[in-house]
Amino acid sequence: MSEVKDGEPALANGPRASANGQRHGQDPVLVVSGLTVLVRGEDGPRAVVEDLSFSLSRGETLAIAGESGSGKSMTSLAIMGLLPKPGARIGGGSIRLGDRDIAGLSEGRMKAVRGRRIAMIFQEPMTSLNPVLSIGRQLTEAILAHEAIGRSEARRRAIAALRAVRIPDAEGRLKQYPHELSGGMRQRVMIAMAIALKPDVLIADEPTTALDVTVQGEVLELLRDLQRDLGTAVILITHDMGVVAEMADRVVVMKEGRAVETGEVGQLFDAPQADYTRDLLAAVPRIGEGRGRMETRALESRAAPPLVQINDLCVRFPIRSGFLSRVRANVHAVEGVSFEIAAGETLSLVGESGCGKSTTAKALAGLVDYSGDIILEGTNMAGRTSEERKAQRRKVQMIFQDPFASLDPRMTVGDLVAEPMVIHGTARREERWARVAGLFDRVGLSADQMARYPHEFSGGQRQRICIARALALRPRLIIADESVSALDVSVQARVLGLLRELQAEFGIAYLFISHDMAVVENVSDRIAVMYLGQIVEMGTRDQIFGDPQHPYTKRLIAAVPRPDPHARRRAFERAASEIPSPVRMIGDPPNRLELHDLGDGHLVASRA
Structure with missing residues (x-):
């Protein structure tokens, strides 16, 4: 392995065996040589992929890794003949599939190749x-x-x-x-x-980024099994270095359209040559790094009365049918949830999609109807007037998963950060702008950026703007709902560092919602594990990760891809049955969900 210089990738020589037992280095099924992709710009064509070269053998998995904007997806679209036209085109190089150069094929001829010889799995199936x-x-x-x-x-x-x-x-x-x-x-x-x-070649473009960690594990094992059975060559495009370590035989690391390093996966993780690769690997959250690091502030806070206390929280959504649209059943989204959060503490809610994490957060923020008690600084929110709830809501703010969808594209970011103060009437105009400027500085942005619009910022910058907006009312609690899951690993690390700094400075409590267990282990003081609307286990970070008791908790932790190619899982632990439906007909007796460990990593869920 060596660092790439002057556009010449250092490809390993000689045949070698992959994790699937295939031999590589002979008769490659795909050879990309000197690929350059140009996009139209104001000042003329601009290269988004420049002089990229690599080869792929039958049965091999080549990972193309890098952050957003590195050229990974544009490379895959060029190979598939799906570059958006007329804005983008291949400006040079060749793409040989077997003995045929497909870089210059017409759309008609490419249709015969696409799907049959080479196929693609996209990031968002919906x-x-x-x-x-x-x-x-x-x-x-x-x-x-x-x-x-x-x-x-x-x-x-x-x-x-x-x-x-x-x-x-x-x-x-x-x-x-x-x-x-x-x-x-x-x-x-x-x-x-x-x-x-x-097909001979399968391109998987971020195939698991939007999936829960357990589903991700099942999909990755599925790809590995299919590759072994069919001998398909796979190009895996991802920014998740844990997935790279789990799946890849070789890796191409890209930055700003160029390959900065190419090599065997084990060598690249053990001894990265390029500074960018080292930075990328250093930013990856690893389970075990946060253990034993309980914050003193959080421990001291636990001795005081809780900032938030939730007792027997239930959220149900009615299902209506029939001519009179009567309620025939309810979706039991959250069922009997109870927990406390202390000032300055981070409590993480973890679990798969549909388990009730976000619904719990929305109830706490006053965005959905609920039964049970939500007590904020000693005040029970149940039965309060709308004005009283509005006043209390100032103390609870949210940071959402998609910062671009959370920001009105018609407003400047300065106005967006100031808007909560306008709604609640907490400051005069002059004071508002001074406070907004201070918030921009605190989250690492400059005051002269306040007049810009959301589309003029990167994903990480937009999330910082959302954090500034959440801080505008000086809340006691911030709900971070999958707030870093869509970010590149290095941007994610910077945002998480900022959240920790703000917590230490202002004593803010966090309800951190995530399905990324590696991130959770690095940011949490305590963790609550949810499954189908219920909390099945709760404890300190060290208890949950050091000695998990519930089989579902064990399965979540086991599913996390380790950023270490020498510690690959032999098989993923799968559930032995489908998750029971959260829908219950009116009149059905109340019952609780039970999860049983059948051994060999197989879990089965049932209603008791």
Whole structure:
């Protein structure tokens, strides 16, 4: 392994065995040489990928890693012939698939290659699947586009592809639509569509970024099994170095459109040569780094009365049907949840999508109706007037997952940060602007940026703006709902550092909501684990990560990809049954969820 210089990648020589037992270095199925991708700019064409070269052998996984804007996805789109035209085009180099250069193929000829010889799994399956077509229609059309077979045979192959990706009741799923499937199931459908024609090369562009850690583990193991069975070569595009360590044979690290380092995955993690690679690896949160580091402030705070106390919180959403639209059932989103948060403490809520984390946060912020008690600084919010709830809401602010969706694109960022003060009438105009300028400085932005609009900032900067907005009313509690999950690892590290600094300076308490257990371990004082609306385990950070008691907690922690290629999992622990539905018909007896460990990492859920 060596650092790339003058655009010449250092590719390893000689055949070698991958984690899947394949041999590499001979007869590559894909060779990219000197690839340059140009996009149209105000001052003429600009290179977003420059002089990139790599090869890929049958059965091999090559990871292309780097932060947003590094050129990873543009590289994959160029290989697939999907560059957005006329704004982007290949400006030089070749892409050889077998003995054929596909870089200059017309769209008509590329259609014959795309799907059959080379296929792609996109990051967000919901935007990649047609919402008005059934799963079966989309799968069979993809097969019929390349195979001269009848619809019954295409349907048989579609069912076989769904079974290959471990989708239960594959035949029944053909009739369903994308919105009827979970995020993990939709991603499995995308993988089934990609492998249905057994392509030579499979490009997976951030295939697990939006997935829960347990679903991520299942998808990664699925890709590994399919690669072993079919011998498919895989290009894995990701900014998650834990996923790189778990899956890759070789790695290309990209920055600003160029490869800065290429090498075997073990060598790259053990002895990175490029400064950028070292910085990237240093920013990765690792389980174990936060253990034994309970903050003194949080320990002292626990002796005082709690800032927030939640008792037997329940949130249910009615399901209406029939001519009179009567309530026939309820979705039990949150069921009997109780916890406390001390001033200056960070309590993390963890669990998979749909477990009730965000609904709990919305109830605490006064955004959904609930039953039970939410006591904020000794005041029970139940039964309060709207004005009283508004006054109390000043003490609780939220930072959401997607900063761009959280900011009005028509307003300047200065006005956006000042808006909470305007709504609550907490400061005069002159004082507001002085306070906004101070907040910008505190989150690492300059006052002269206040007149700009959200689209003029990077993702990390926009999240800093959201943090400044949350601080505008000087809250006692900030709810951070997946506030760093969409950020690159280095930006994530800077935002988390900022949150810790603000907590130490102002004594702010955090309710930190996340499915990323490595991040949770590094930021939390205490952790509550949620499963299907209920808290199944709660304790200090050291208790949860050092000696987890509940089988679901153990499964969550075991699912975290380790940023160490020498510690790859042999197999992922899977649930032995589907998660029970949170829907209960009116009149059904109340019951609680139980999760049983069947051994060998298999869990089964039931209602008791």
